[in-house]
Amino acid sequence: MSTYVLVAEDDRKQAELIRRYLAHDGYEVSVVHDGRTALGEATRRPPDLLVLDWMLPGLDGLEVCRRLRGASELPILMLTARSTEDDLLRGLDLGADDYMTKPFRPRELVARIRTLLRRSRHTAGPATVAAVPPAAPESPAVLTVGGLTVNAAQHQVFVHDRPVNCTPGEFRILSAMAASPERVFTRSQLLDCLTDHGRPVSERTVDVHILNLRKKIETSPRRPQHLLTVHGIGYKLASGDHGT
Amino acid sequence: MSTYVLVAEDDRKQAELIRRYLAHDGYEVSVVHDGRTALGEATRRPPDLLVLDWMLPGLDGLEVCRRLRGASELPILMLTARSTEDDLLRGLDLGADDYMTKPFRPRELVARIRTLLRRSRHTAGPATVAAVPPAAPESPAVLTVGGLTVNAAQHQVFVHDRPVNCTPGEFRILSAMAASPERVFTRSQLLDCLTDHGRPVSERTVDVHILNLRKKIETSPRRPQHLLTVHGIGYKLASGDHGT
């Protein structure tokens, strides 16, 4: 019994991207490309969550949202194109539970979807599901892993209570890794924390970020104790002791 | 066990806006659009707090307020488009615990709701309330953070006991930040302290306010000690020591 997510997005590339990420995270996914189909599909087989583009041909996202909302508690994550609407949106209503502006970082999308689903499960009564939430749980405000603390609210990292200043990119990588100690992340996964897919970025960029992070948080960067290389795969964050 | 807030507001956009902000703050929220439904809903499932629009179709806010107040201690926050002294008094007379005129700043609404809830929890016992002064302070009257004091009652800021004149906007930003030292605020969050969502406002406006605040409260604005930039995220108010 898996969690079913419906994606309504007319740009096929975007749609495919989203589908991939969600599928990879263990969700069952359907994709539709216009508003009317979205409405029909959502009615025929009610999903656990709907990812809805603002501008859809036929019947736009807002309208779909409104109609669905009349009848159900279905959580909706709205997507919207950048800037022009950005501020406008804040003022206009928006019957969604959350929204993201494009372009977005894939990891962030998946994370928010997870949050929405968790929330809806709590409120909604006997709704279905026992599906194991994939990989990383939603990050709590403060994570501590082997002397390393990542505080989301303060956007600050501490090594044994000594504050360390990280750049935004470094912080994202560290947060992701701290949420799942010992788990090995591929460069590709870490890259997803850094960029939207607006343009191709070399995976080697991740190495440089790791390098810089090591300089900041490791006592001797040459023999790291926290950020370990997993040769041929990627990197992981060590949770404590283990060998040397 | 989450806190349940019922919102009775007939303007759907307003309602949606409120719902969003409350939900985002972790409350469980239901929305109804007319007075009769509000009454029924509040009876069927008594909320921890009711946000009530003055003018509602069917049965207006005053009437709903009166009927509910006959039976319970339910905290009520009244909303109204009007703002004469007269109405305010009538509203409070009828048992509303606080009162806001539209348009309002989202942060302020959330802050007042928090205050009301805190208060109602404390006086959990027998009847009290009645003629509590409106305009509830959103946080303690005086906050001091690393040599910087924000006095809400006097609407005055001090740096090491030297008074500083702030404009209304500057004061709002500083109050919000002083209430949570070290916490990083995004521009978007700070903007919520400044404007209702009547029209879109650029986030860069926040930077200008910060700039002006720094000129007033920092010894050397170029190397601020209180209002720190968190590159890529926003700003925070330093509580004292920590890094440079």
Place this chain on the structure above:
DNA sequence: CGCAATTGTCAAGAAGTTGTCAGGGAAACC
């Protein structure tokens, strides 16, 4: 041991963010 692939490192240019200023215009205040 030696080869090939993978990772570490650095520095410089490109991108993206923030600092700063001054003018137009709205709102508040006599």
Place this chain on the structure above:
DNA sequence: GGTTTCCCTGACAACTTCTTGACAATTGCG
């Protein structure tokens, strides 16, 4: 009404951070 105060924007300067490409060091494997 006329002033004064405050806010917002737009432009440009000053910084940070990101990304790349080249080369060195390391690892894994045969």
